[in-house]
Structures are given as structure tokens and as C-alpha cells.
Amino acid sequence: MTRVDRLEFAVLVVGSVLLGILxxxxxxxxxxxxPFPITAVIACAVNLLIYRIAAAYTESAWQFAPLGAWTLVTVLAMLPVFGNGSxxxxxxxxxxxxLGAGVPAYYASNARLKRVVAGASDRP
Known part of the structure; x- marks a missing residue:
């Protein structure tokens, strides 16, 4: 990865943190x-898009960094920080x-499985 790619990847992670807050x-x-939790559907679509962009940058485990950042922010929102409840x-x-973490993780596992199966079928 070039320096510009790393910078763009860092922007993806910061965008995921902001998405988690919103x-x-x-x-x-x-x-x-x-109750109308439309943000769960929005989180699903945007996290899936962010994961696909991150997977285009790297095939290492770092492709899950934006999804991990979003999940961390969401889990921190459950904790009682200063008040009586979460x-x-x-x-x-x-x-x-x-929707926000499970659907992109399911997509990632299926994409990896397809790559493994495609690699196995190429062998003689």
C-alpha cells in the first residue's frame, strides 16, 4: 500500500467511527x-459498502478495521458512562x-469462501 492508500484507508476508519456515533x-x-430504527438499515448498507472499499485496498485482516471501529463505537454506546443507564x-x-456488523461479516465470509472454492477448482 502506498502512503496515499494508507491515508484513504484511515479516512474509511474515521468515517466508520462517525457512522457508529450517528x-x-x-x-x-x-x-x-x-419505534423506527431506520439507522440499523443505514448502518447495514454503509458498513457493507465500506467493507467492500476496504477489501479493495488490502486482503489482510486490516480490511476489517472499519467494521471493528464501528462495532467498538456501537458497543461503547451500550455502556452506562455518566448516567443511570445506557x-x-x-x-x-x-x-x-x-444488521450493522452481522451482514457485512456474513458477506465477507461468503466472499472468502467463494475465493477458496474458486482456487481449489483451478487446481488439476
């Missing part, structure tokens, strides 16, 4: 009296973690 902050949005609780947090 998705955690707006997860408790309600439409009327109904910022996020309940089924919305579970939905955010499943």
Missing part, C-alpha cells in the same frame, strides 16, 4: 409512538448489531 445517536428515533437498550440494539 447510528447510535439516532437509533431511538420514533415515528409517533412507534444510551441504547433492547431489541433496537440487537437489530443494529445484527
Amino acid at each position: 447510528t447510535a445517536a439516532f437509533l431511538m428515533v420514533r415515528v409517533g409512538s412507534f 444510551l441504547i437498550t433492547g431489541w433496537r440494539l440487537l437489530l443494529l448489531l445484527i
Whole structure:
């Protein structure tokens, strides 16, 4: 990786941290009296896109750094820091973690499996 590639990769990680802050902050949005966790779907789509961009930069384990940064920020949002309770609780947090981290991880495992199978079929 060149120096410019490393800088762009660092911007991806910082973008993931900002995405984690925004998705955690707006997860408790309600439409009327109904909880509407649209940020979980947004986190899923953006994390998948960020993972695909990171995988284009490197094939090492560093490709998971943006996803790890987002997950760290989201998990820190569950912890009670200064108040009596946590910022996020309940089924919305579970939905955010499943969609935001689970779907990109599932995509990564399937992409890796396809590469392994394709490599095995090329052998005589």
C-alpha cells in the first residue's frame, strides 16, 4: 500500500467511527409512538459498502478495521458512562448489531469462501 492508500484507508476508519456515533445517536428515533430504527438499515448498507472499499485496498485482516471501529463505537454506546443507564437498550440494539456488523461479516465470509472454492477448482 502506498502512503496515499494508507491515508484513504484511515479516512474509511474515521468515517466508520462517525457512522457508529450517528447510528447510535439516532437509533431511538420514533415515528409517533412507534419505534423506527431506520439507522440499523443505514448502518447495514454503509458498513457493507465500506467493507467492500476496504477489501479493495488490502486482503489482510486490516480490511476489517472499519467494521471493528464501528462495532467498538456501537458497543461503547451500550455502556452506562455518566448516567443511570445506557444510551441504547433492547431489541433496537440487537437489530443494529445484527444488521450493522452481522451482514457485512456474513458477506465477507461468503466472499472468502467463494475465493477458496474458486482456487481449489483451478487446481488439476
